Structure formats: structure tokens, C-alpha cells
Amino acid sequence: DAGVTQSPTHLIKTRGQQVTLRCSPKSGHDTVSWYQQALGQGPQFIFQYYEEEERQRGNFPDRFSGHQFPNYSSELNVNALLLGDSALYLCASSFRFRVGTSNYGYTFGSGTRLTVV
Amino acid sequence: AQSVTQLDSHVSVSEGTPVLLRCNYSSSYSPSLFWYVQHPNKGLQLLLKYTSAATLVKGINGFEAEFKKSETSFHLTKPSAHMSDAAEYFCVVIVSSGGSYIPTFGRGTSLIVHP
Numbered sequence: 297d298a299g300v301t302q303s304p305t306h307l308i309k310t311r312g313q314q315v316t317l318r319c320s321p322k323s324g325h326d327t328v329s330w331y332q333q334a335l336g337q338g339p340q341f342i343f344q345y346y347e348e349e350e351r352q353r354g355n356f357p358d359r360f361s362g363h364q365f366p367n368y369s370s371e372l373n374v375n376a377l378l379l380g381d382s383a384l385y386l387c388a389s390s391f392r393f394r395v396g397t398s399n400y401g402y403t404f405g406s407g408t409r410l411t412v413v
Numbered sequence: 414a415q416s417v418t419q420l421d422s423h424v425s426v427s428e429g430t431p432v433l434l435r436c437n438y439s440s441s442y443s444p445s446l447f448w449y450v451q452h453p454n455k456g457l458q459l460l461l462k463y464t465s466a467a468t469l470v471k472g473i474n475g476f477e478a479e480f481k482k483s484e485t486s487f488h489l490t491k492p493s494a495h496m497s498d499a500a501e502y503f504c505v506v507i508v509s510s511g512g513s514y515i516p517t518f519g520r521g522t523s524l525i526v527h528p
Contacts (some may be wrong), residue, residue, distance in 0.1 A: 300456075329515065338503055338518035339457075352513040386457065388516065402516050404449070406456035 300389050301403035308411045309377050313408060317372040321389030322403045328370040330362060331386040333407070339386055345370050346392050374410075382412045415440040415508045417487075427527045431500035432476075432491040434522045439485065445507040447516070448478055452500045460502075463487060474498070475514030495506045499526045 305352050311335035320330050327346045331339035341354035342382040364370045368389075374381055384407040438444055446510045448460040461472025468480045472492040487504060504519040 331518075341515055341517065344513050344515060346513070352510055352515055390514075392514075397423045401459060401462060402447075403459075404457040 297311075298363050300387055300403050302385075302387050302405035302408050304408060305406070306409045306411075308413060309380060311377055312413055313377050314373065314375045316338045317374075317408045317410070319370045319372070319387030319388075319405060321368050321370070321387075325389035325391050325403070326368050327392045328364060328368065329388045329390070329402070330370070330372045331388065332356070332381075333346060333384040333386055335383070341390060342372070377412045379412050384409050415444055415506050416517060417446070417504045417506045417519040419502075419522050421522050422520065423523045423525060425492045425525040425527065428496055429493050432461070432489070432494045432498065432524065434502050434504075434524065436487045436489065436519060437485050438487055438504075438506055442505065443482075446478075446480065447507075448472065448476070448487075448489050448506040449503045449505055450500050451503065451521075456467040459493050459501070494524075494526050496526050496528065499524055 299322050300301040303318045330342040333339040342356050342360055343353040343362055344351050348364045359375045361373045386407045387405045388402045390402045416439045418437045426432055443465050446463045449457045450460050451514050459475050461470045463470050463480045471477045476491045478487055480487050501521045501523050505516045508515045508517045508524050
């Protein structure tokens with residue numbers, strides 16, 4: 297049973313460019329959340345997608361946008377890249393309606409390391 | 414608002430000695446709490462979770478945590494550290510917001526294990 301898959305694993309971009317990161321959730325999961333983890337920091341919540349809609353959003357500018365597809369996979373897009381966007385971007389999947397029971401949990405991918413130069 | 418505070422940014426122990434990583438939570442109701450571990454250049458791995466069942470939770474690799482409501486704590490312990498335990502550890506609370514449930518991370522504690 298595959299866990300959460302993220303691609304690419306590493307990426308180098310230039311300031312001002314745009315980037316797209318991809319995430320395939322764990323089998324059976326329908327909700328995808330994205331996190332940004334800067335060096336030496338804990339992951340910060342960007343947004344969460346369920347039923348192809350953004351359901352919750354953290355304190356991130358509109359340059360950060362996303363999408364969820366009918367097969368539950370998701371993309372994170374960042375426009376007009378800044379040096380400060382350099383970070384590990386983590387995707388987490390879950391099954392929405394199991395949250396709140398003892399059976400729920402979040403599974404994290406290994407992340408995409410984005411470097412902006 | 415629900416949140417977690419990890420009290421130590423770094424903890425240093427010798428191999429074979431006990432490990433204690435401290436986490437306090439803030440929540441108006443019984444929270445769902447987790448500990449995750451992140452090894453260098455790796456993703457996050459779930460160590461254990463508390464979801465209002467037994468207050469003493471056993472996880473993988475010999476780790477356990479005790480939920481103490483009176484102290485609003487969820488400290489992570491291990492009787493004997495191993496070199497392979499050196500990693501970053503995150504205490505996480507599930508925050509309920511607008512019908513969604515969002516894992517919210519502490520700042521992390523770096524565990525250093527000396528030979």
C-alpha cells in the first residue's frame with residue numbers, strides 16, 4: 297500500500313519564476329494538506345483540500361495556490377518566487393470523515409525540497 | 414485556540430540513558446495529540462497518537478507518552494536512547510476549524526545522542 301507520494305524530490309528555481317509541486321495521497325484518503333517547513337522550523341500549514349475545494353488556509357499570500365483533482369491528488373503552485381520561499385514542502389493526506397475517531401491519522405510524504413536562487 | 418509548545422529546542426543525552434522531550438498543549442477541550450519524528454532529509458514519521466483513550470500511549474521504537482490533563486502536558490519518553498534516535502521531534506495537536514481538522518506543529522526539539 298503506497299503512502300503519500302510527492303514529486304519532484306528536489307527543485308531549484310530562480311526568483312520570480314513559478315513552480316508546481318505534486319502530491320498523490322495514500323490509498324483510501326480523500327483530503328490533502330500542504331505544509332511549508334523552513335530550515336530549522338516546524339511545518340507551517342498552507343492549505344487543505346477536500347472534494348476539489350480549498351477548505352482551510354493558513355497565513356500564506358495568494359501567490360500560493362492549489363488544486364485537487366477527482367482522483368484526490370493535489371498540486372501546490374507558487375508564483376513570483378522569493379528567496380524566502382526556499383523550504384521543504386510537505387504534503388499530508390487523511391480521510392476526512394475518520395478524523396475525530398481513534399482510527400484517523402495523517403500520513404506525510406517525504407517532501408519536495410525547493411531552493412530559490 | 415489549540416496549540417502546542419515544545420519547551421526545549423535541543424535535548425542532548427548519552428546513548429543508553431533516558432530521553433524526555435517536553436510538550437505542553439493549550440486546548441479548551443480534550444485534544445488529539447501526536448508525536449512525529451523527522452530524520453535528516455526524510456519525511457515525517459508518526460511515533461504515537463493520543464485520541465482520548467488510554468492516557469499512556471505506546472508508540473514505535475520504544476517511545477511512549479503520557480497525557481496529563483492536570484498539567485496540560487504530553488511529554489515523550491524513552492527508557493534508553495539509541496544513536497538512531499537522533500532526529501527532530503515534533504509535538505502536534507489537531508485543530509478544529511470550520512469543519513476541517515488541521516495538524517498544528519510545535520517548533521520541534523532536536524534530540525542529540527552522544528556515544
